[in-house]
């Protein structure tokens with residue numbers, strides 16, 4: 001089963017393999033399943049939704065980041081929005097949190113795809129509480145209207161936010177989530193990756209980072225390492241803006257170093273930042289994989 005899942009995860013990274021709810025296999029009691037709901041970055045392309053990783057283990061459905069489109073995808077895995085137990089935010093760049101209002105509000109509805117019973121639970125860096133407070137204010141009309149008009153329960157639209165520090169941030173039902181401080185750049189702090197352990201198996205998700213020694217250290221022995229990647233042609237890097245963006249991320253050759261040193265059983269890319277402008281095309285996934293394999 002594990003091999004099959006891993007193969008599917010690889011396919012997801014390569015070709016955005018699509019699950020349909022009708023085909024979603026129920027989870028076996030001892031199963032640890034990881035699904036990439038989105039492998040994109042800010043680029044509004046149809047091929048990749050924004051970053052979102054669904055981790056199912058120990059009876060929990062945990063979501064890492066809520067990028068664009070993340071609300072549409074859990075159903076394809078047979079997970080209703082109300083069954084997402086907790087969201088873990090890596091950092092507050094918009095491409096990682098723009099899906100939060102949709103998940104929070106739509107997951108509250110009474111329709112069969114939603115039906116959250118308790119509060120919306122979110123873990124994230126300093127600033128996450130402020131983000132949620134702002135959303136509460138922004139959607140005040142909708143929330144009040146649905147309580148008054150549809151009788152939706154106020155307790156299930158409440159947001160229960162925990163602002164985290166590095167270390168274990170969640171330990172329930174044998175599933176442990178460790179926040180790993182990563183290096184997204186001096187002005188982009190704090191930024192985290194997450195490692196999720198359950199029943200002797202684990203997945204580590206990089207979040208947005210440059211080559212991070214701390215991530216390599218904390219990911220040691222992990223089964224599955226899901227890492228971001230960014231690349232651009234030499235010609236594009238003559239433009240300062242693109243140099244800045246690339247400097248906040250891990251390039252394929254550096255990711256290979258992370259994989260070589262961290263030695264995960266399987267390495268998978270997500271959060272593809274493939275930069276291009278008219279006249280200077282973005283690198284293809286194939287070129288990214290070739291650059292990775294160089295080392």
Ligand SMILES: [Zn+2]
Pocket residue numbers: 041042093095096208271
């Ligand atoms: Zn990002």
Ligand SMILES: [Zn+2]
Pocket residue numbers: 091093184208
């Ligand atoms: Zn970022």
